[in-house]
Amino acid sequence: MVPKLVDYLNQAVLISIPVLRSDAKCRPYVLLGVEMQGLWLQDKELVTELASREKEVSVDPSAPVFVPFSSVGFVVLPAPVAKVVSVDALTQGRPIRAVAVELAQSESKRAGAQKKK
Numbered sequence: 001m002v003p004k005l006v007d008y009l010n011q012a013v014l015i016s017i018p019v020l021r022s023d024a025k026c027r028p029y030v031l032l033g034v035e036m037q038g039l040w041l042q043d044k045e046l047v048t049e050l051a052s053r054e055k056e057v058s059v060d061p062s063a064p065v066f067v068p069f070s071s072v073g074f075v076v077l078p079a080p081v082a083k084v085v086s087v088d089a090l091t092q093g094r095p096i097r098a099v100a101v102e103l104a105q106s107e108s109k110r111a112g113a114q115k116k117k
Helices: 044-053 087-093 094-116
Strands: 014-016 024-032 038-042 063-070 074-076
Touching: 044 063
Parallel strands: none
Antiparallel strands: 014 024, 014 074, 024 038, 038 063
16 A cells, blocks of 8 residues: 555655755655645755845745755655554453454364365
8 A cells, every 4th residue: 555645744754855955865854735746844954055046035944845846856754653452452442352252262263164165
């Protein structure tokens, strides 16, 4: 399944923007938005670097920056985080041994039903 960029809003993603830096390395940016033409990113270093190119412009370092897809080399998304489930949630407060016995019994019933087919 292909991941959707909008699922990573307000998260750090690794993006290569070769037109800004000659090394084309990925750097972390916070993904603020996704449009048909490009990405809205937030990064203080990026804003400072872009603002330094303009002599008479004062910019808030937390300002969003729009980067067109034509300027993006590639995007690396973070790995999905496994959901942590407590033992109590799995056993619903019952002793673990009782749950294990119940699972074993249901598995043997299922195996017996498949043999009859």
